[in-house]
Amino acid sequence: MPLDANTPDLRTEFKSVGTRPNRPDGVDKVTGRARFGADFALPGQLTGLILRSPHAHAKIKSIDTSAAEALPGVKAVITYKDIPEQEGCDKDVLVNIMARGTALYDGHAVAAVAAVDASVARKALKLIKVDYKVLKHVTDVDEAMKPDAPVLHPGRFDPVDFSTLENAAHVSGKEERKTATPAHSNIAGRYVFGHGDPDKGFKQADVIVEHEFKTEATHQGYIEPHACTASVSSDGMAELWVCTQGPFMVRDVCASLLGMDVSRLRVTPSEIGGGFGGKTTVFIEPVALALSRKAGKPVKVVMSRSEVFRATGPTSSASMWVKIGAKKDGTFVAADAVLKYQGGAFPGSPVEMGAMCAFACYDLKNVRIVGYDVVTNRPKQAAYRAPGAPMSAFAVEGVIGEIADKLGMDAIDIRLKNAAKEGTVSSYGPTFGPVGLVETLEAAKAHKNYKVKLGKNQGRGVASGFWFNFAGNTCVSINLNVDGTLALALGTVDIGGSRASMCLMAAEELGISYEDVRAVIADTSSLGYNDISEGSRVTFSSGLATIKAVRDLKVRMCGRAAKIWGIPEDAVKWENGAAHPAGSNAGNFPPLSIKEIAAQASATGGPLAGHYEINAEGAGPSFATHVCDVEVDPDTGAMKVLRYLVVQDAGKAIHPSYVEGQFQGGAVQGIGWVLNEEYFYGKDGTLQNAGFLDYRVPVCSDVPMIDTVIVEVPNPGHPYGVRGVGETSIVPPLACVANAVSSAIGVRARTLPMSPPRVLAALEGVAASKA
Amino acid sequence: MRYEAPDTIKAAVGLLSKAKGTSRILAGGTDLLVQMRSGMIEPDLVVDIKSIPGMREIVAEKGGYRIGAAVSGAELEEHGKVGKMWPGVVEATNLIGSTQIQGRATMVGNLCNASPAADSVPAMIAAGATARVVGPKRTRDVPVEDIAKAPGKTSLAKGEFVASIFLPKAPARTGSAYLRFIPRTEMDIAVVGAGIALTVNAKGVITAAKVSLGAVAARALVVDACAKAIIGSSLDDEALDRLAAAASAAAKPISDKRGTVDFRIKVAGVLARRAAVIAYDRARG
Structure with a gap:
């Protein structure tokens, strides 16, 4: 069957796609029926609890578990000795899940118990005696780069001689340019991107703005704490029920850490109460499995909120320097940046992606970005929605805002003047295909919010943002049921309404109703490997695989029709939910509907299913432009976000409501990041605000309804033109709000969060300088 | 942990006086339960005072109002008359927590938690409110400003608890x-x-x-x-x-x-x- 003849690669007319049906998981979620991580229970299950370091940095001299083991009701106590290092495992993950000799941050797991109930488990934790020798600690990225900083991993990272490198002054301060080359360092990596000659470029500039910026670490703040139930049988077969964004990742990593064959571990993902990147690695899962293995019984581990803050993966804090030069007409002639991100106690801060995204919105002839990955005594960072990008955009878009002010240019016009387009060589290397930044800027400028007149102490900010979007390994099965309905098995956890989107795409491709397709998230033994639900890849990749699996099924269904009609397979075509003879030459048969083919499946050769497996490529990037209005109380520094607009390119919005939901969710998380959210450390390096009372995510009344505009510049890499939309929306808000505050009260916020004490102090500074 | 819900003040005072270890009063529980859950305290005895007559009542007295220790913020607001006389007190109490918390949280709990940041306390002090302290020896009326001594510490002796708050009659204008x-x-x-x-x-x-x-x-x-x-x-x-x-x-x-x-x-x-x-x-x- 010449399938591609009647299903062109880029479809533009749709019946199901673009509508807004209720999500299949909706009723269970709003009625409390949905099963989240902590909702699984097994007969005889034990409660697992983890003992955590109260110190930011300490040598563990000894751990005595004998008293805990002797407590009635305790079934297992484990330390690192119960999880011996396996060849080829990820050592950093191994050390992060259970300290080995040194506690590297406040909250670092040191031991764990499994007991008959939580009360016994709590008592047992108190009976574990750990002898610590407290070491000097460092939690600030700039401090950690100094030659005299306490070194987290002696012998691991070579010292860096900045004097030979670009922009040394912005790395370690002038007096330290000639680094006294200590024996070791906390600098785990250095990344350089760019092209052209920025130093030459700046010579052509009429105006140059450069500043230093700092952002504090923030947490994804998912409502559901990490939770899992592990069951390891005496024959070594294991099951794990867990709240995660990546069940296949959990399976493979746990198997590797615990020395198991992958086939012995089956992982079933639960519904997920938010992840935002924070559930793309393991924390409690291998610990629960190790406890279960030792106790011989199922073990459930559920983190408290305090554990979530202290010992999972917030994003990096950052210290940055950005310099941009422009002509009088607003054309950027050169751009330069140094980014320093601390990623907690292990390498892997998202500085590389932050560096790649920093100037990605702009068409620059001369650009350079240097990024440093630094380790500190903080929890190992994990991905957080567009990892690394919001911080560098905060600095870059802030400098652009200031250049526009200096030149007296409209904030959108200066971005339009320099916007990346199809054919632009991006600052990180690749040349862009069709992209939608210009369209978002134009739509933002035309929106009613951009024309609202502002009052006293009110200001407007603009910022743009970029995210690559990932694709990756994906595997989908679709099964035709006996009555002609369909069961769609997906391997990517639904973190944003993706089951609804997949059903829409399957229905569209088949020409049937959305209600006739039911999507489930399969366990790891039921499908081939799928990458994690991350990088805004799911609607793109699983959508692509769903469409292709459906096309595979259509070929098979057409084959059955051909068999029934007694004509060649390639003389059958699929249209409007039924097989038809491809033309009058093929014969004159009434169409066979999907229901009729399903009813005869057994008689015509057996069950019907479609499959598709791919390591997908071609995820088109998504650009966004945000506009926000704020009002500042000049007496208290309190800030109110009056209006907030998100304009973003979705390529093609499969389910527009969930696309808008992603736009709004990212914007609100970004607003939280600017206004109040921060990891607040005491002098002793312990986290002071490990709870939602003092780690202030915005509440509903803190934000206005977020206005949205979906721009659709189709992505040629997807049959329907889809681009991922989940992450770009958190990239512009930090700068957008900061630019609005600057326009309201003349204070340029370059340190986040812009909490009221900080804003008030800055206002008083401005008043003092005027007096 | 022992949980008791006595139905007289005398019985409650008796329990608290004889208690060994850590004891706590439960009215709304919006501080107590959070502190227990976070591991800050592990009380040996919890005395729930909600069954004691009068604890959940607001009664007119000498032109002012006596507010029982277990009256919630929502009940205080719905009363209407207290808020008309002392809007500052009722508004302050209603700022505590969320709508759900307002269904449980009490002014007396807010006072006896002894946080310097308690919202209802400055408002009660400004209104000249007194706390009625019951205990094993005597009942005494204490100005609200004399209850908290330092963060988490009150002037209440062993066996004592605050049974009600009295808001005096507000002068004209x-x-x-x-x-x-x-x-x-x-x-x-x-x-x-x-x-x-x-x-x-x-x-x-x-x-x-x-x-x-x-x-x-x-x-x-x-x-x-x-x-x-x-x-x-x-x-x-x-x-x-x-x-x-x-x-x-x-x-x-x-x-x-x-x-x-x-x-x-x-x-x-x-x-x-x-x-x-x-x-x-x-x-x-």
């Missing part, structure tokens, strides 16, 4: 208000709080005033200098400036995760001024 600063719009802890009650004469001249500040010292402060700054004035700009300066001068805060010393000192003055304007408008009707 009295207005009250409470304002707090929080970094978000709700569900937060005061970084600074300011409660004020004032009485004016027919000409609008302030004849009496009481000002209390929260979250700027180890316990809620009574600031006589603030009262002095506005008594005899018609709350003109100069009086307001004096008031703000006196409030800032009285503030002896700390820097912590919720705010800095400089911020709290400045905002204490800002809130005292803003609360005074509201109270003054209410006093003049």
Whole structure:
């Protein structure tokens, strides 16, 4: 069957796609029926609890578990000795899940118990005696780069001689340019991107703005704490029920850490109460499995909120320097940046992606970005929605805002003047295909919010943002049921309404109703490997695989029709939910509907299913432009976000409501990041605000309804033109709000969060300088 | 842990007097349960006072109101008359937590938790409220400002608990208000709080005033200098400036995760001024 003849690669007319049906998981979620991580229970299950370091940095001299083991009701106590290092495992993950000799941050797991109930488990934790020798600690990225900083991993990272490198002054301060080359360092990596000659470029500039910026670490703040139930049988077969964004990742990593064959571990993902990147690695899962293995019984581990803050993966804090030069007409002639991100106690801060995204919105002839990955005594960072990008955009878009002010240019016009387009060589290397930044800027400028007149102490900010979007390994099965309905098995956890989107795409491709397709998230033994639900890849990749699996099924269904009609397979075509003879030459048969083919499946050769497996490529990037209005109380520094607009390119919005939901969710998380959210450390390096009372995510009344505009510049890499939309929306808000505050009260916020004490102090500074 | 729900004050006092280890009163539980869950305390005895007659009642007394220790914020608001007489007190109590928390949280619990940031406390102090303390030896009425001594510490002796709050009859032409600063719009802890009650004469001249500040010292402060700054004035700009300066001068805060010393000192003055304007408008009707 010449399938591609009647299903062109880029479809533009749709019946199901673009509508807004209720999500299949909706009723269970709003009625409390949905099963989240902590909702699984097994007969005889034990409660697992983890003992955590109260110190930011300490040598563990000894751990005595004998008293805990002797407590009635305790079934297992484990330390690192119960999880011996396996060849080829990820050592950093191994050390992060259970300290080995040194506690590297406040909250670092040191031991764990499994007991008959939580009360016994709590008592047992108190009976574990750990002898610590407290070491000097460092939690600030700039401090950690100094030659005299306490070194987290002696012998691991070579010292860096900045004097030979670009922009040394912005790395370690002038007096330290000639680094006294200590024996070791906390600098785990250095990344350089760019092209052209920025130093030459700046010579052509009429105006140059450069500043230093700092952002504090923030947490994804998912409502559901990490939770899992592990069951390891005496024959070594294991099951794990867990709240995660990546069940296949959990399976493979746990198997590797615990020395198991992958086939012995089956992982079933639960519904997920938010992840935002924070559930793309393991924390409690291998610990629960190790406890279960030792106790011989199922073990459930559920983190408290305090554990979530202290010992999972917030994003990096950052210290940055950005310099941009422009002509009088607003054309950027050169751009330069140094980014320093601390990623907690292990390498892997998202500085590389932050560096790649920093100037990605702009068409620059001369650009350079240097990024440093630094380790500190903080929890190992994990991905957080567009990892690394919001911080560098905060600095870059802030400098652009200031250049526009200096030149007296409209904030959108200066971005339009320099916007990346199809054919632009991006600052990180690749040349862009069709992209939608210009369209978002134009739509933002035309929106009613951009024309609202502002009052006293009110200001407007603009910022743009970029995210690559990932694709990756994906595997989908679709099964035709006996009555002609369909069961769609997906391997990517639904973190944003993706089951609804997949059903829409399957229905569209088949020409049937959305209600006739039911999507489930399969366990790891039921499908081939799928990458994690991350990088805004799911609607793109699983959508692509769903469409292709459906096309595979259509070929098979057409084959059955051909068999029934007694004509060649390639003389059958699929249209409007039924097989038809491809033309009058093929014969004159009434169409066979999907229901009729399903009813005869057994008689015509057996069950019907479609499959598709791919390591997908071609995820088109998504650009966004945000506009926000704020009002500042000049007496208290309190800030109110009056209006907030998100304009973003979705390529093609499969389910527009969930696309808008992603736009709004990212914007609100970004607003939280600017206004109040921060990891607040005491002098002793312990986290002071490990709870939602003092780690202030915005509440509903803190934000206005977020206005949205979906721009659709189709992505040629997807049959329907889809681009991922989940992450770009958190990239512009930090700068957008900061630019609005600057326009309201003349204070340029370059340190986040812009909490009221900080804003008030800055206002008083401005008043003092005027007096 | 032992849980008891006695139905008389005497029985409750008896339990508390004889208790060994840590004992706690349960009314709304909005502080207690959180502290237990987070591992801050592990009480050996919890005495639930909600079954004791009167604990959930608001009764008129001597022109004012006696409010039982287990009356929730939502019940206080729905009463109406208390709020009409002392709007500052009811508004302050209603700021605690969320709508759900308001169904449980009590003024007395807020007082006895002894947090310097308790919202209802500066408002009660400004209104001249007294707490009725029952105990093994005697029953005594104590000014609200004398209950908390330091963060988490009260002046209550072993076996004692606060059974009710008495809000006296407000003199004619009295207005009250409470304002707090929080970094978000709700569900937060005061970084600074300011409660004020004032009485004016027919000409609008302030004849009496009481000002209390929260979250700027180890316990809620009574600031006589603030009262002095506005008594005899018609709350003109100069009086307001004096008031703000006196409030800032009285503030002896700390820097912590919720705010800095400089911020709290400045905002204490800002809130005292803003609360005074509201109270003054209410006093003049």
